[in-house]
Amino acid sequence: MAACCSVVCCAEETDSDKAAIVQFSNGCVRNADRLDFSMYKSTDEKNPRRKNRRMLVAESDRLSYVGNNFGAASLKCNNLCKYYVGVLNKQTMQMEVHSAQLFNMQPVIPGETADTANPQDTTQTYRDKVDSLIEAFGTNKQKRALSSRRLNQVGSDALHEAVARAANTVIDQKGLEALQQEVAETSSQGDMALHLPPCNADADKPEDVYSFDSLLSPAEFEALEEAGSKMAALTSEELQKMRDGEGRSCVVRLLERMPAEGEARDKKSRCAFYISLLLKLQRQRSINLKFGQEEGCPRIIQNKLLRTFTAETFKDGRVQNMVSSSMRVKIAAYCLALMLHMDHMTADLTLLHRDLGITEAKMIEVAKSMGLTLNKQPRVKAEDAALRDDHREASLVLPLVKYDQFMERRKRKKML
Template sequence: CCFPQPFPGSLLLSQVLETERLCYVGHNFGSQVMKCNSLCRYFVGVLDKSSGQMDVYNAEIFNMQPLLSDNVMPDDTKDYQTKSYREKMDLCIEAFGTSKQKRALSSRRMNAVGSDIVSTAVTKAAANVIDAKGVTGLMQDVAQDDVQNISAFLPPCHEDAERPEHVYRFEDILSPAEYEALQGPAAALANITTEEVAKRAEERSLCSFVLEELKFLPTDEKSRDHKARCLWFLDTLIKFSQQKVIKKKHPMGPECPHIISKKLMKNFTSLTYNNGSIQNLISASMKAKITAYVIALALHINSFQTDLTVLQNDLKLSESRILDIAKALRLRVSKAKGVPGLESDQNHKLGTLSLPLPTQKAPEGQRKRKKMS
């Protein structure tokens, strides 16, 4: 049978015919739909006998099947009424959609099935891991991962060293060529007077750690020059860590040797893409790396025991952060009275590098918090 389409677009329809003996039902969706050529269009012409004119209407072909029940609404139609809007749209696409729409529908259904399978597999795998290791074991694994993440930004550690100075070798912090390049800019620190130190303190042109160490420069010329070079580079690292995005070719000024500027940009910045250009960024991980190298250099300056609180204040870090990095460096942390005049003579934390090295522990932030009473 052929029926005109009174409504625009393709709809899910049921047509009902009735004879003296039986009712017939045809529909354009579901398993009983006719396999018609989708490239053809069908029309119905209605002739007006009085005027002799014919009106033409779009039509659909239905395969009418006898309905052997008193219920004139098939079960499929009842199910259709309870479907969601999305499910009805999917049925429309399945019956009348373009090839592109049908491919998209098939792909979405396959992805939904794949997502369910993956979700079930992940849930099952997670349950198996929890059963095997337990919650405590998993928390320890996470804590160990955090330690390893911090360790990725540490200077090379030689655990088999027989002396503290060989655990973090000076050559891994400053290469011979870089150390040689520091002779010129560090000369001003090597020859600094007590009055100039006081003036620098008022101007705050040097960090607190360097200002305090300048008061105790060795009298031996070679040792004095060595310490001045280390202090100049340490001060440069701390000042460099306070920047966010490096826009200048020489971020530390023209007095900074080219080889040092190149080292800072290469080793202590990460590349980022912003507004169509590549920029050098000092991210949180890069600041952690700078902090680790500052601590390692301070250990070489201070016979492998350094005031972490002074460095914390210079680097503008929280205490927990610098302690996490110090413990990742395998330092033993203890309490000690700080330098008078700094931070109201507060209790300071000392970091000591000694052998044998302690085992790595979870960062403070991963430890279980005490319940508040």
């Protein structure tokens, strides 16, 4: 049976009789027996603010530690709470309760002084003086704002220095004239070139200009086996439903033109599923981690879509994956590159821009940025209204076409 103990009230204690509870700011003490503790108190007993000041010193063979119950380094909890320590006498089983103070022990390195500020410093600006006042007498909100501003200032200075060093290194390696020529070529191509698939303009074959492996890696293509087989097994009624309701006419066209069997059929079905995911992603504002699960999207493909075609933003207290306008252009370019591989380096721009929900002018701009050759299909007689329209086609022909940058000028309205 466990022994019981009783609590004994001690006589009234003074501040000098309070127990000391210490914590070390730089770690935990392994051998507390090797520390020599000393307590010092203020000699000014008449001043009510200074007579309660205590300083605790702990000395070891390697380092000395100092803790105060006053000043900036002291723990504010001593003023907000009262702490007590119980000491149990195992012989009488009586516990004595004593008042306690908390001390934060910080190491003292010889040669370094704590007070580095010079009170007679006249070089401080008005901003520095206001910051000093905020540090001493400001509210918690003002102190947080001051800390945030200083962190941003340090980060901005470090960024400027890193950019300057990188710029000087690049200028030394390439030379100023070569860099100016590269900047001129990049600016002529526009910002859209940043969102195009990797391009090898010096390739000998059209298939190698926009390599299929750069669009879908072998591991990603292998993961689409099950989903591609389901796409290949769709019936004509399901294809018609997909064309009417879901806005994926270009995917339906790929599935209708698939070979009867072989590797080409398997490749087309897998790519058709991947393009359908891109079309669905194009119409989303923000997506979550459950995107594509209903269609049976593999995890590796889901990660690729989030990593390649979304931008992380902080909104409503959490990180969200947003599909920005620049990412929509990137999705259009990757869809176009995949459709080129599926249909002998030819793609229907009209069907694609309708499924993507973008304008025809934007789709043509993407095709021109990729260096594709544009032409129109001849008008045919058909019952389907979509087939009676003049469809624009884009084909990849070597060498790639370089289009002149067109700057549109709006006509001024005449004043009446």
